Amino acid sequence: MATIDLSVNWLAHIVLAGPDDEDRLGGVLADLVPMTVARKLPAGVRRGIALHLSIDAFSDAHPTVCASNRRIVNGGVGLRPAAAAIAVDMLYDHLLARDWVIHGPPGVPLEAFVKGFYALAADHRALFPAKARLTFAAMTAQDWFGSYRFVDEIRRALERIRLRLSPRAAAVSPLASAVDVFTREPQAFAEDFARFWPDVTAHAARVRAEAKNAGQNSL
Numbered sequence: 524m525a526t527i528d529l530s531v532n533w534l535a536h537i538v539l540a541g542p543d544d545e546d547r548l549g550g551v552l553a554d555l556v557p558m559t560v561a562r563k564l565p566a567g568v569r570r571g572i573a574l575h576l577s578i579d580a581f582s583d584a585h586p587t588v589c590a591s592n593r594r595i596v597n598g599g600v601g602l603r604p605a606a607a608a609i610a611v612d613m614l615y616d617h618l619l620a621r622d623w624v625i626h627g628p629p630g631v632p633l634e635a636f637v638k639g640f641y642a643l644a645a646d647h648r649a650l651f652p653a654k655a656r657l658t659f660a661a662m663t664a665q666d667w668f669g670s671y672r673f674v675d676e677i678r679r680a681l682e683r684i685r686l687r688l689s690p691r692a693a694a695v696s697p698l699a700s701a702v703d704v705f706t707r708e709p710q711a712f713a714e715d716f717a718r719f720w721p722d723v724t725a726h727a728a729r730v731r732a733e734a735k736n737a738g739q740n741s742l
Contacts, residue, residue: 531684532612534668535619536575537640538627539727544643546571546731548650555655564650570734574727581726583608587719591615591712598704601697609684610701613677618716620671626720637668678702 536550549571552564561572582588588611595607602610619626623633641663648656662668670676681698688696705712 531609532616534616534637534671535612535723536578537668538619538636539578539724540571540574541728541731543567543571543731544647546574547640547643548647549573550575551644551659552651552655555658556652560652568650573734574730577730578723578727582719582723585719585722587715587722591715594708594711594715595701595704598701598707600700600703602701603696606696606698607701610681610698613671613681613684614701614705614712615716615719616668616671617674617677618713619720620668622713623672626716633672634669637666640668674702674706 531554533551533554536553537547540546540550545565545567549564549568552561552568553572553575556564561569564572591611591614592604592607595602595610596604620633627633627636644659645663648659651659667680671680678699681701685696685698
């Protein structure tokens with residue numbers, strides 16, 4: 524899954540991290556701290572960061588994710604493959620949030636899940652460098668994850684991401700326009716996500732189990 528230092532598909536990463544608090548924290552910190560800082564974090568958080576990176580690699584190579592990327596690239600809105608990948612990440616988080624009853628942890632409402640993570644992040648804010656603390660504060664105050672149910676919020680999030688790119692990249696990456704492609708064929712993207720989600724869920728569970736069985740807690 525594409526990486527950038529602002530909200531991308533963190534909701535998915537938190538879900539895929541499973542029940543372990545440190546794995547979930549690592550699922551977000553992977554995009555917020557450089558590797559030199561990551562190696563100094565607690566072992567469990569490093570394990571979560573390693574899981575995040577494994578999920579990214581699996582997702583980038585998954586044929587269904589690649590199909591969604593092509594939908595965006597071929598959608599006539601001027602997005603190149605790298606930008607389309609960022610947009611697909613956000614659109615998949617939208618579909619996860621929108622269809623939470625289907626794809627989320629059984630018996631846990633979206634609101635309860637995201638509030639639980641916000642509280643977890645607040646309890647461990649001392650672990651985060653200053654930039655990451657600011658991101659977590661904005662995430663909580665604006666309820667990024669809860670808002671992902673609404674496609675207009677995805678449009679706004681993509682515009683925020685665009686503004687964090689380099690000036691040259693931002694000028695040629697109209698990320699929010701990916702939402703126009705999505706709204707023309709929402710069912711196709713929903714079907715893509717429904718095919719992808721069980722595969723990445725199984726991959727994440729396997730990686731978590733292997734890491735814990737082998738005692739692999741470091742990057």
